[in-house]
């Protein structure tokens with residue numbers, strides 16, 4: 073593998089990293105919820121993709137709506153039953169709640185789907201596009217495409233619609249938004265469902281070329297955390313670019329160093345950002 | 361007055377009962393070992409409680425300090441023959457250095473940055489421990505060279521000799537926490553926990569306070585790590601640095617009562633009973649992951665139903681009694 | 684010319700695009716009681732933050748006791764005797780009243796005294812001795828405000844900045860607190876800078892008024908003069924709020 077290949081692969085997988093990070097960042101930006109169960113939802117999305125394809129031969133691009141709906145419903149349920157009472161401040165209780173939910177999702181998935189890693193053989197997943205000395209599977213390219221489209225759609229939703237403005241108003245100052253007559257709880261419910269729908273979507277495209285097993289969920293969390301901090305906690309487009317950076321750094325480290333430690337430079341990157349630019353690439357420095 | 365007095369006597373009676381455990385008729389090495397496990401568990405909870413409960417800084421990666429204590433002692437012993445009573449200092453020093461690095465970077469920031477950094481750092485250590493096989497034994501972990509009964513290596517065939525140091529540690533940490541809650545440093549930590557801006561306005565050096573709190577907690581945790589590895593004679597990356605370990609460290613204080621002296625002690629005792637029950641159940645019904653499910657469910661229950669832990673209602677009960 | 688205790692020179696503060704303070708300059712002598720007034724959003728709390736060190740100014744300098752403290756960390760300003768309260772009360776909610784004061788007293792106990800005696804005298808002065816073991820959540824609003832003031836004056840306190848300490852209190856409670864505050868100035872020589880919306884109260888308390896509007900000082904002088912100042916009248920009539 074050469075460097076150009078690493079960059080290409082990194083960018084492609086980085087797109088999917090970006091996709092699940094924007095959901096995570098959205099939940100934090102709007103509700104200050106650090107959802108450690110986010111990776112669990114990604115993992116469930118992967119199983120949705122897997123079973124849709126294996127059981128009924130539904131093409132993966134068709135299973136996307138299924139993943140979105142399943143993720144959205146799960147998100148709404150989680151929000152109403154658990155997260156609603158922890159909106160506004162990332163307290164110890166909230167973080168622990170999320171970790172507990174993540175653990176429970178993982179164990180339940182293990183009971184339902186078994187502990188072993190499973191992967192799909194999609195029709196176009198094993199075909200490769202060759203560009204000079206580089207190659208990329210069609211599945212990766214399609215996943216990247218979905219990620220870019222979804223990110224743009226979320227950006228458009230947040231900045232171009234009434235609902236998006238309401239969400240951003242609640243994110244800025246829930247109290248003030250309440251005075252203007254916005255129903256913060258309902259808007260949060262929508263935003264959290266969207267966050268989980270995006271997670272499941274990311275899972276359903278990730279599974280086209282990445283094997284799924286229950287621990288994958290927690291395994292993906294560091295990337296979401298790092299991408300989000302690099303991009304600027306709470307920023308959607310920041311999280312997407314953060315995801316791209318994570319993908320590239322990881323693949324380059326894997327090529328130039330060793331796959332076993334491909335994530336270690338990411339951890340270093342996080343610490344560097346925290347030390348030098350804690351508000352990230354797209355965040356605003358706070359007043360303090 | 362009356363209640364505080366009797367409360368202390370109950371405590372002393374419990375300590376004496378545990379200390380004399382090996383002499384009791386029904387006691388055997390299985391029971392003694394279970395009690396030592398509980399004590400280690402409690403001590404970890406007490407150490408975490410210092411920074412998270414009293415200082416309000418949400419460390420989700422305390423496994424790092426625990427793992428550093430355990431690995432430093434074990435590696436020094438196996439590879440260079442350095443005895444644990446010297447290795448323990450190396451472990452505490454390593455934990456202190458990492459604490460200063462994490463705190464130095466994140467404590468100038470507010471909010472979740474510290475929590476996120478601790479998660480990520482513990483994962484980094486887990487990866488590194490799995491990779492550097494020569495040093496750490498990799499995935500399989502690390503077994504301490506066994507010398508049999510040895511003062512030099514602080515090892516023993518029987519669990520009993522570990523009972524008293526473990527008990528002393530728990531009692532020591534309990535006294536330390538009680539002192540901390542009333543001392544200047546502890547009041548500063550609590551002020552920072554309650555409101556950083558107000559603490560600054562009261563003249564508290566917030567950054568320094570958080571850093572010292574983490575330092576103390578990290579060193580306390582590393583010391584337990586050493587005891588752990590001497591007792592179990594083995595340590596592996598998941599056990600040392602993993603997320604599950606980090607959650608386990610938090611449970612005693614959460615169950616017993618965050619930021620109190622008695623909380624982690626009560627919580628740890630309750631936890632170990634739950635632990636034994638799930639172990640029994642998962643082997644009986646052959647459902648892997650039942651213990652994780654139980655921990656998850658317990659965590660969920662505490663967070664939602666009993667955020668104050670056991671000591672909240674308990675101390676309210678004790679306070680009501682005299683009237 | 685008397686030496687000033689506090690000198691604010693050309694201070695500005697910008698939030699993103701919003702200019703909250705625009706080249707603000709004024710000075711306060713030791714022992715003065717100065718009122719800071721202005722319509723909502725004028726920048727009063729921001730000025731407090733900048734002076735007490737909670738925020739760094741975008742430009743300008745702040746001098747205290749003759750020294751440039753523009754870059755001095757906030758907790759060291761408190762230890763040098765510059766105290767403040769918050770517009771929205773902020774106490775240590777899990778500590779007792781006594782501990783709330785003790786934390787502050789321990790940071791700046793004057794030489795030759797103990798923090799315990801400092802806490803004791805502040806408690807007596809504010810008549811809080813009966814509440815030492817209570818938690819803030821068990822107190823009335825008036826008592827919580829007193830605790831916050833107690834935390835500000837305990838130990839070494841030379842200058843006290845109060846941000847709307849009277850709002851939300853009944854008439855009697857407010858009068859009572861005004862009495863306490865003026866006694867601090869009279870008995871201990873503490874210099875006081877107060878932000879207050881209720882005009883009659885501030886007119887009665889302060890011997891000098893600063894008026895802030897859209898981040899600029901538009902008037903600075905004796906209360907009676909300021910009340911007649913046409914700029915001040917427009918500023919207040921323009922917003923209708925605040926002036927009562």
Ligand SMILES: Nc1ncnc2c1ncn2[C@@H]1O[C@H](COP(=O)(O)OP(=O)(O)OP(=O)(O)O)[C@@H](O)[C@H]1O
Nearest residue numbers: 359698703721722723724725726727728729730770
């Ligand atoms: N941290 C901040 N970030 C952005 N803008 C801020 C911040 N703090 C204050 N502002 C803005 O600065 C301006 C001045 O606010 P400030 O709170 O200082 O006014 P004030 O005079 O204290 O008003 P009030 O009488 O309502 O307390 C306002 O427009 C406010 O919205």
Ligand SMILES: [Mg+2]
Nearest residue numbers: 727728729770
């Ligand atoms: Mg104000």
